[in-house]
Amino acid sequence: MTLVGSILIDGTAYAMILFMITVGLSITLGLMHVVNMAHGAFAMLGGFAAVELMSRLGLRFELALVIAVVATALVSVPIERFVISRVYGRPELDQALLTIGVAFVAIALVNLWLGASFSSIDLPAWLSGPVDLGFRSFPRHRVAVIVLGCLVSAALWLFIGRSRFGVKLRAAVDNPGIAQSVGINTSLLYSLAFAIGAGLAALGGIAGAELLPMEANYPVKYLVLFLAVVAVGGQGTLFGTFLAALLLGLVDTASKYLLPDLASISFYLTMLLVLALRPQGLLGRKDVA
Amino acid sequence: MVDIVTSPARTEPARWRAVVGPELAVVAVGLLAAIIFPDDLGFITRINILAIFTLSLALVVGQAGIGTLGQAALFGAGSYAAALWALHVTPEPLSGLLIGALAGAVVATGSGLLILRTRGLTLIMLSIAFAQVLLEIANKAAFVTGGDDGMADIPVNPIFGVVAFDFHSRVGFGYTLAALVAVYFCLRRLVASPFGLTCRGIKGDRLRMRAVGAPVFRHLLCVYALGGAVAGIAGALSAQTTQVVGLSNLDFELSAEGLVMLAIGGVGHLGGALLGVPAFMIVRHVTATINPNHWLLVIGLLLVVTVLYLPGGLYGVFDKWRRRTERSGS
Numbered sequence: 001m002t003l004v005g006s007i008l009i010d011g012t013a014y015a016m017i018l019f020m021i022t023v024g025l026s027i028t029l030g031l032m033h034v035v036n037m038a039h040g041a042f043a044m045l046g047g048f049a050a051v052e053l054m055s056r057l058g059l060r061f062e063l064a065l066v067i068a069v070v071a072t073a074l075v076s077v078p079i080e081r082f083v084i085s086r087v088y089g090r091p092e093l094d095q096a097l098l099t100i101g102v103a104f105v106a107i108a109l110v111n112l113w114l115g116a117s118f119s120s121i122d123l124p125a126w127l128s129g130p131v132d133l134g135f136r137s138f139p140r141h142r143v144a145v146i147v148l149g150c151l152v153s154a155a156l157w158l159f160i161g162r163s164r165f166g167v168k169l170r171a172a173v174d175n176p177g178i179a180q181s182v183g184i185n186t187s188l189l190y191s192l193a194f195a196i197g198a199g200l201a202a203l204g205g206i207a208g209a210e211l212l213p214m215e216a217n218y219p220v221k222y223l224v225l226f227l228a229v230v231a232v233g234g235q236g237t238l239f240g241t242f243l244a245a246l247l248l249g250l251v252d253t254a255s256k257y258l259l260p261d262l263a264s265i266s267f268y269l270t271m272l273l274v275l276a277l278r279p280q281g282l283l284g285r286k287d288v289a
Numbered sequence: 290m291v292d293i294v295t296s297p298a299r300t301e302p303a304r305w306r307a308v309v310g311p312e313l314a315v316v317a318v319g320l321l322a323a324i325i326f327p328d329d330l331g332f333i334t335r336i337n338i339l340a341i342f343t344l345s346l347a348l349v350v351g352q353a354g355i356g357t358l359g360q361a362a363l364f365g366a367g368s369y370a371a372a373l374w375a376l377h378v379t380p381e382p383l384s385g386l387l388i389g390a391l392a393g394a395v396v397a398t399g400s401g402l403l404i405l406r407t408r409g410l411t412l413i414m415l416s417i418a419f420a421q422v423l424l425e426i427a428n429k430a431a432f433v434t435g436g437d438d439g440m441a442d443i444p445v446n447p448i449f450g451v452v453a454f455d456f457h458s459r460v461g462f463g464y465t466l467a468a469l470v471a472v473y474f475c476l477r478r479l480v481a482s483p484f485g486l487t488c489r490g491i492k493g494d495r496l497r498m499r500a501v502g503a504p505v506f507r508h509l510l511c512v513y514a515l516g517g518a519v520a521g522i523a524g525a526l527s528a529q530t531t532q533v534v535g536l537s538n539l540d541f542e543l544s545a546e547g548l549v550m551l552a553i554g555g556v557g558h559l560g561g562a563l564l565g566v567p568a569f570m571i572v573r574h575v576t577a578t579i580n581p582n583h584w585l586l587v588i589g590l591l592l593v594v595t596v597l598y599l600p601g602g603l604y605g606v607f608d609k610w611r612r613r614t615e616r617s618g619s
Binding site for chain 2: 102103235275279
C-alpha cells in the first residue's frame with residue numbers, strides 16, 4: 001500500500017514536471033511544425049538563472065523563480081525570431097539539425113559560464129521536509145509540484161480554450177494559411193506561443209530540479225525523454241501531452257520502484273507500443289499520406 | 290527536386306574517369322593522409338570506419354529521406370555479430386564482414402517493418418526507442434555480450450591467411466580503406482540506378498510516387514535493409530580493427546554524430562559523407578585537445594551555419610567550385 005502510494009505521488013509529480021517542460025514543445029510542433037531539439041535548453045536556462053539569482057544576489061526562492069521564468073521567456077523571443085523562424089517550412093532534418101546546434105551552443109555557453117558541475121536549487125522551508133496527508137506523509141516538494149502542475153494545466157486549458165489568443169492559436173494550428181488571410185498576425189502568434197512554452201519549460205525545470213538535476217548537459221541528456229512525451233501524446237494537443245506525461249511518468253517511476261533493472265527498457269517499450277498502435281500519438285490527428 | 294533532374298542516371302555514356310574517378314580520389318587522399326601522418330593511422334582508420342557508417346546514413350537519410358536517429362542499432366548489430374562470429378566460429382575477417390552486413394540488414398528489416406510505416410517525429414522516436422531497447426538487451430544479456438564491460442581481445446586472423454594485423458594499425462588502415470572504397474563504389478552505382486532514382490522520388494513526394502505505382506513501403510524497406518548492411522559492415526570493421534566491442538557501439542550518441550557529420554558534409558550526396566566525417570573528426574581532434582567545451586560550441590555553430598547558409602554542406606561548396614573551374618576550363 002505504501003509502495004503504491006509512493007509510486008503514485010512520485011510518478012504524478014514526475015509527470016507534472018514532464019508536462020510543464022514539454023507542453024511548449026508540443027505547441028511549437030503543432031503550430032510551427034518544428035521539432036525543437038533545443039527546447040530543453042530553456043528548462044536548463046531557467047534552472048541556472050534561478051540558482052544564480054539565489055546564490056549571487058541572495059534573492060528569495062519565490063522571487064528568483066518568477067524572474068527566471070520571465071527572463072527565459074524573454075530570451076526565447078529573439079532566438080525564435082532570428083534563428084528558429086528561418087527554418088519554418090524547411091525539411092524536418094534541417095530543423096532538427098539547426099535546433100540541436102542551438103542546444104549545443106547553449107550547453108557550451110553554460111559550461112563556460114558556470115562549469116560542468118551539478119547545481120542544486122535550495123528549496124525554502126515550506127517546500128522541504130515531509131507533509132502528512134492523513135494516511136501517511138510524503139515529501140512536501142512532490143505534493144507542491146503536483147499542485148503546481150494541476151494549476152498550470154488548468155490555467156493553460158482555460159487560456160487556450162477561452163481566451164482570444166487561444167482561439168487564434170487553435171485557428172493557426174488548424175490552418176495557418178486561412179488564419180493568416182483572415183487577419184491573424186501569425187508570426188506574432190508564433191513568437192508569443194514560443195515564449196510561453198519557453199517560460200513554462202523554465203518553470204518545469206526549476207520545479208523539477210530535484211528529479212532532473214540541473215547540469216550543463218541537461219538539454220541533450222533529457223532530449224529523448226521530452227521528445228518521447230510529445231510523440232506519445234500527439235503533436236499540438238494539450239490534453240494528449242498531459243496524458244502522455246502521466247503515462248510515461250507513472251510507467252518510469254513504477255518500473256524504477258519495482259524492476260530497477262528494467263526501468264529504461266520498460267520506458268522505451270511503452271513508447272514503442274503506443275507509437276506502433278497509434279503512430280500519430282494518443283490524441284494526435286491522423287497524418288495524411 | 291533539382292537533384293532528381295540532374296541525376297547521374299541520365300548522364301551520357303561514362304568515361305573511365307566517371308566510373309572510378311571518385312574512388313581513386315578517396316584512395317589518393319587516404320594514402321596521402323597515411324603518408325603525411327604515419328603516427329595517426331589509428332585515427333585515420335577510425336575515420337574510414339565512420340565514413341562507411343555515414344555512407345549508410347547518406348543512403349537512408351539523404352537518398353530515401355528516412356530521418357532516422359537510430360542508425361547505431363545497425364552499426365552495433367554488425368559489430369556484436371562480427372565479434373561473436375570471431376569468438377565462437379572463426380576469426381577469419383572477411384567472413385566476419387559478411388556476418389556483420391547480414392546482421393545489420395536483418396535488424397534493419399525487422400525494425401523497418403515497424404519504423405518505416407511512420408514518418409516525421411514518430412519515425413525519429415521509434416528509431417531511437419528501437420536502438421535503446423537493443424542497447425538494453427545487449428546490456429542485460431551479459432552472458433552473450435559481456436554486458437557493460439563488452440567484449441575484448443576479439444581474435445582476428447590474417448586477411449586471406451597472409452596479411453596479419455599489426456600493432457601500428459597499418460593493415461587496419463589499408464583494410465578499412467579498401468572496404469570504404471568498395472562500399473562507396475557499390476553505393477554510387479546504386480544511387481545512379483533506377484532504384485536510387487525511385488528513392489529520391491519517394492523522398493520528394495511519397496503520395497505521387499504511390500500514385501504512379503511505386504511500391505513505396507517495400508522500396509523503403511529495401512533501402513533501409515541495404516543501409517543496415519552497410520552500417521553492419523562498418524560495425525564489423527570497428528570490432529575487427531579495435532578488437533573491442535562495447536555498448537558505445539549501440540549508443541544514441543553515435544547515431545546523432547553520424548547525422549551531424551553527414552549534415553556538415555552535405556546530406557543530398559554520397560560525397561557529403563566522405564567530406565563530413567574527416568572534417569568533423571579533425572575539428573573535434575583539434576578543439577577537444579584545447580578544451581572539450583569549445584568543441585561543443587564549434588560544432589553547434591557549425592551546424593547552425595551549415596543549415597542556414599550552406600544547405601548543400603561542404604559537398605555543395607566543393608561542387609560549386611568544381612563546376613566553376615570546369616566551365617572556365619572548357
